[in-house]
Amino acid sequence: AQTVTQSQPEMSVQEAETVTLSCTYDTSENNYYLFWYKQPPSRQMILVIRQEAYKQQNATENRFSVNFQKAAKSFSLKISDSQLGDTAMYFCAFMKPGANSKLTFGKGITLSVRP
Amino acid sequence: EAGVVQSPRYKIIEKKQPVAFWCNPISGHNTLYWYLQNLGQGPELLIRYENEEAVDDSQLPKDRFSAERLKGVDSTLKIQPAELGDSAVYLCASSPGLGWSYEQYFGPGTRLTVT
Numbered sequence: 001a002q003t004v005t006q007s008q009p010e011m012s013v014q015e016a017e018t019v020t021l022s023c024t025y026d027t028s029e030n031n032y033y034l035f036w037y038k039q040p041p042s043r044q045m046i047l048v049i050r051q052e053a054y055k056q057q058n059a060t061e062n063r064f065s066v067n068f069q070k071a072a073k074s075f076s077l078k079i080s081d082s083q084l085g086d087t088a089m090y091f092c093a094f095m096k097p098g099a100n101s102k103l104t105f106g107k108g109i110t111l112s113v114r115p
Numbered sequence: 116e117a118g119v120v121q122s123p124r125y126k127i128i129e130k131k132q133p134v135a136f137w138c139n140p141i142s143g144h145n146t147l148y149w150y151l152q153n154l155g156q157g158p159e160l161l162i163r164y165e166n167e168e169a170v171d172d173s174q175l176p177k178d179r180f181s182a183e184r185l186k187g188v189d190s191t192l193k194i195q196p197a198e199l200g201d202s203a204v205y206l207c208a209s210s211p212g213l214g215w216s217y218e219q220y221f222g223p224g225t226r227l228t229v230t
Contacts, residue, residue, distance in 0.1 A: 004157075043204065044118070045158075045221040091157045100171060103219065105157025 002027045002094050006106035013082045014114050020067075021077045021109050023092030029053075032096045034068065034075045035103070040088040048090070051075065079111075087113045117141070119222035121207050127228045133195035136225045140188070140209030147184060148219065149192050150206040158206055164190065194227075202229045 003026045013019035025034070036048040051059045051068050058066050063083075067076045079086055092106040120139040128134050140147050145166050150158035161180070163171040166187035175182065179198070184190040194201055204224040210217040 009155075042223065044223045045206070045208075047218050093157070102160050102163065102171065103158075105159070107155065108157050 002104045004092050004094050004104055004106035006092055006109050008109050010110045012112045012114060015082055015084060017082055018078060018080045019082055021090050023075045023106060025073050025075065025094050029096045032094060035093040036077045037091045037093060038088045082113045084113050084115060087111060119207055119209055119220055121222035121225055123225055124223060125226050127230065128197055130199055130229050131196040134197050134227065135191055135193045136205050138190045138207030138222060141220055144209035144211055146210045146212060147190050148208040149182060152204040152206055197229045199229050202227055
């Protein structure tokens with residue numbers, strides 16, 4: 001079974017600064033997919049970024065980028081130029097491909113952006 | 116385009132009472148998911164539908180939980196009887212298809228409090 005670990009329960013960052021959220025996972029699979037989801041206080045969860053394990057290039061989406069270290073089973077999210085609207089819970093998630101694929105989420109991290 | 120709609124947003128019931136949650140997925144999305152999210156935790160899959168067929172209900176406590184997706188569109192999740200430990204947020208998500216390449220779109224959730 002796959003596990004996803006987010007060991008930092010809370011983080012805080014000053015507006016316009018950069019912050020990195022950590023995530024590690026455990027799997028015996030070689031092909032899989034990793035995701036970061038954002039859940040603002042309104043609770044509607046949205047996809048921030050995703051990474052295919054077979055791709056060496058780290059995914060980027062505007063101010064969001066990941067540092068994917070496959071050997072270390074690490075998948076951190078970097079948020080550049082933090083904005084107040086980035087305040088939310090962030091969940092790291094794992095999915096293996098196949099007909100029975102499903103998302104396995106970590107416990108999440110609460111990020112607060114200070115004005 | 117309307118997102119995933121869930122109702123009610125909040126529900127307070129006494130233990131041993133029944134409760135039902137309703138979900139209307141994004142139009143055209145064949146795959147529908149119900150997740151349970153306990154406080155301070157990531158979502159956990161309860162059941163997944165492909166059209167009207169439940170393709171993964173291995174995590175659904177079938178002694179008290181039931182779900183249906185008539186005509187492969189709207190879905191209802193029911194708990195009967197509710198227990199104190201069922202207090203949580205119940206999230207519904209939908210996607211165009213099954214698998215990693217299909218982004219899951221989440222609804223706002225129903226926060227259930229069992230007293």
